[in-house]
Amino acid sequence: MSGPLGLAWRYVLFHKAKSLILVLCIVLTTILPVAVKLLVWQFDQKIVARAASTPSIVGAKGxxxxxxxxxxxxxxxxxxxVAYAEVERARGDGLASxxxxxxxxxxxxxxxxxxxxxxxxxxxxxxxxxxxxxxxxxxxxxxxxxxxxxxxxxxxxxxxxxxxxxxxxxxxxxxxxxxxxxxxxxxxxxxxxxxxxxxxxxxxxxxxHQDLNKEAPDSPVLIASESGRIIANRGVVSYIEITDENVDSxxxxxxxxxxxVTAILVSARGFKEETILQGRYESSDSEVQFVRPEIVVRDLMTIVFQVNRFFNANAILIGGSTAMLLVLVVLLSLRLRKREMETMFRLGCSRGTIVWLQVGEMGIIFGVAMVFVMLGSTWVWLVSGDIVEGLLVNGR
Amino acid sequence: MIQIENLKFQYPRAEFMLRLPRLDIEAGKRVAIVGPSGCGKTTLLNLISGIALPLAGSVTVCGEEVSAMPDASRRNFRIANIGMVFQQFELVEYLDVLSNILLPFSINATLTRSPEVRSRAIEFAEAIGLEGKLTRRPAQLSQGEQQRVAICRALITEPGVVLADEPTGNLDPENKRRILDLIFQLAEKQNQTLIVVTHDMGILSGFDRVVDFQEMRFSNGAEESAGAVRASIGEQA
Incomplete structure (x- = not known):
């Protein structure tokens, strides 16, 4: 590779540490907001989809x-x-499953x-x-x-x-x-x-636990056994595993x-039935509530996006500061390389080519940074689904 | 080969003015321009190479009036016809020796970097004792070697004119003569006109002609109106 781009490439390779630091600055300031954006988007997609696939939920008030x-x-x-009896009540005499x-x-x-x-x-x-x-x-x-x-x-x-x-x-x-x-x-x-x-x-x-009816009268676990009433002590073996042999016990x-039960998933036969069911819960004094997850989740996402807006503003400010620092670095670098540029000009290089040389160097650094950003974003994209699910299920 | 007539040059916002009524340099000659610092020697090289433009008068090189050319033409003319050697060598630190020699082909689209050019660069480098050092960076070379690379870079385009600005100014006495002899030898081989600017009066032997700027006067407006300007050109036997 020759020409201004070739020279730019060699400059970037020669100044490895400087180039790497510039690439890192760009990658870090770019990939963090991109990754957060992707995660928030995945979060939104996942949580809304899950909520949308769940028509309504019954559970304790709160x-x-x-x-x-x-x-x-x-x-x-x-x-x-809530009590298991609520599962039957939620069916609403056939209005829902x-x-x-x-x-x-x-x-x-x-x-x-x-x-x-x-x-x-x-x-x-x-x-x-x-x-x-x-x-x-x-x-x-x-x-x-x-x-x-x-x-x-x-x-x-x-x-x-x-x-x-x-x-x-x-x-x-x-x-x-x-x-x-x-x-x-x-x-x-x-x-x-x-x-x-x-x-x-x-x-x-x-x-x-072990069948006390089969125990001998002098069994150490028995305290008393009279007229069909058996009293045992703490030595009775409780099963910690359910097997074919002990399942009946x-x-x-x-x-x-x-x-x-923690919650009850309710699927009404139709919109009308769902409305009736909801009305019943809202009008009763019971300690149970009827919620539509999609509405709750969309409210939550509204808050998330509002918070995200602050984060975006923060990312823009950091990006702007980094960009200004990069410009400063480039300007200082140009000053240091004034003689090199002057020599090139004296040898027959046009001012335009010198500008292209600079643009090429920055382009290569940005290009390499963008490749890393793309790779990082792709990785985040691939794992973000699992990350979001893991976070939502058990904070993993 | 080089004709300068009624040349007037002044840097912006500077009192200094260079005036040169006439200077002719024949093709293939070796000319030294001597004089104290700040007398305009380098400025003259800039005017010959078309880097600077005169306020008045004309500079003609190889039959072309450089001072009348537009920017792009002057640049292309310079890269095709003029080789330049600098006091500080001005090699590009991030390029190896071979790439430094081939630099003119990387920075100007009018020159084509062919395999023949590359072979010529290698031949040049080897001929002046840089064999085995083509992949080294300038910082890994001695000063004498760096100047050899700069000379190769100036000659690789096979220019008609070689302008050297204090080419021995940064070298020890032993290297001074060697480098100068090398420049003479290569210029003679390609029948190139050589103009060397120096303030070192000890290296003048071997030049066909010496232009002594010490005897020339440069004036501000007051001196000019007083008619104090005159030029003196000495010819060596």
Whole structure:
């Protein structure tokens, strides 16, 4: 390569450190706002799409945003549960179908979602390997969970302790992986799905233990056994794994109607039915609210974009400052190279060619910087979906 | 070859004025221009090469009136017909020796950089003792070697006229003679007219002619009106 561009290229290569610093300045001031823009755009697309695919949600009164985040992104502990009886009530005598969600626990830090089989159809989730959960203790893992934990059908994962310091608390439960979902590029990729009853077992509302009827009268675990009433001590073995052998020993204490669910996904038969249903909730004094996620999410995004506007202004200011510094560097460089330019002129180089030489140098630096910005932006674009999903589901 | 008539030149906002009634330099001659600093020697080279334009009078080089040409033509004329050697060598620090020699072909589109030109540059460089140093940068060369590169750069376009501005000013006594002999030898080989500006009176042997600016007078307006301007041109035997 000869000519002014060739000279420019050689100048840039010769002054590697200076060129690299200039490239870095341009890349950093450009890629940060671009990356944030892409992330915000992905965030907007993902969260709005997820909300739009969820017509309405019923849950405890309080922050509608917390309720939406619990139902769409399986956030734990951000909202009070409601009684399971609300699932039936949400059906509104046939006005809608309803799917319960229980999002209070995690397995290896991934949310455990207790729900019904209808959820898979509702979200159009396909099982890529294995089957949907069929019995107590089964779980179906999202594609990302399977990938990141390296689990497959036939493996087991263990629910996390609610509080690792509470030794007397609920024991973790081993879950049998019976299916792995196909990638859906939604928060469902990042969750572990179990039957609602399994979720209640994890919560300690149901349990299984050794059959005391089969114990000998002198068994050390028995305190008393008279007229069909058995009293045992703390030595009774509670099962931390549900197997074919012990599944029948699992039982619940109390009324399941009063058992908790985090939220209820509601699909009304139509707009009219949805309006009627909403009216019922709004007019009642119950501790339950009916929300349309899309409206809640769009309100949230309005705030996000307002904040983003401040960030944009900040990026423009930083970009402007950097541009001025770059101009200063170029001007100082020109001053230092005055003799070189003068020599070229004396040898027969036109002023225009000298300008082209300068423009070529800056062009190469900008070009290289833009290549890095493009590569960086492409990478951000490729991973931003996962980043956003990960952030939304469990702050990963 | 070079004809200067009734030349008047003055830098903007400067009192100094160069006046030269007449100067003729024949083709193939070796001419030294001597005189104290600031007497206008370099200015004369700039006028001959068309870098500067006279206020009045004419400068004709190789039959072309340089002082009457438009900018672009003067530039193209300069690169095709005039080779320049500078006191400070003025090599480009980020180019290697070979690229420095070929610099005129990189900065002016009227010159075509062909493989033959490259071969000629390599031959030139090797002929003056730069073999094995073609990929070095100027900073890796001695001062004598740097001036050799500058001479190669001046001659690579095979110009009719070579203008050297204090080419030995930055060299030690031993290198001074060597470099000057080298310039003489190469100029003679290509039958080039050589004009060397110097204030070093010890290197004048070997020149066909010496123009002594010491004897010339440069005036501001007052002296000019007093008729104090005169020129003296000495001819060496």
């Amino acid at each position: 922050s509608s945003l917390d309720l939406v985040l619990s139902a769409l992104y399986f956030k734990q502990g951000v909202i009070e549960p 309803s799917i319960p969600l229980h999002c209070m626990f995690t397995a290896m830090d991934y949310p455990i979602v207790g729900t019904s089989l209808e959820y898979f159809d509702y979200r159009e989730l396909e099982v890529g390997a294995g089957t949907r959960f069929v019995s107590l203790g089964d779980c179906v893992v999202g594609q990302k969970v399977a990938e990141l934990l390296s689990v497959n059908v036939g493996d087991q994962i263990i629910s996390d302790r609610d509080n690792v310091l509470d030794l007397a608390g609920q024991s973790p439960l081993k879950l049998n992986v019976v299916g792995v979902l196909e990638a859906s590029r939604t928060p469902d990729d990042w969750a572990v799905f179990v039957d609602l009853k399994t979720a209640w077992v994890i919560q300690g509302l149901g349990h299984g 699992f039982h619940f204490h109390g009324e399941t109607d009063e058992f908790p």
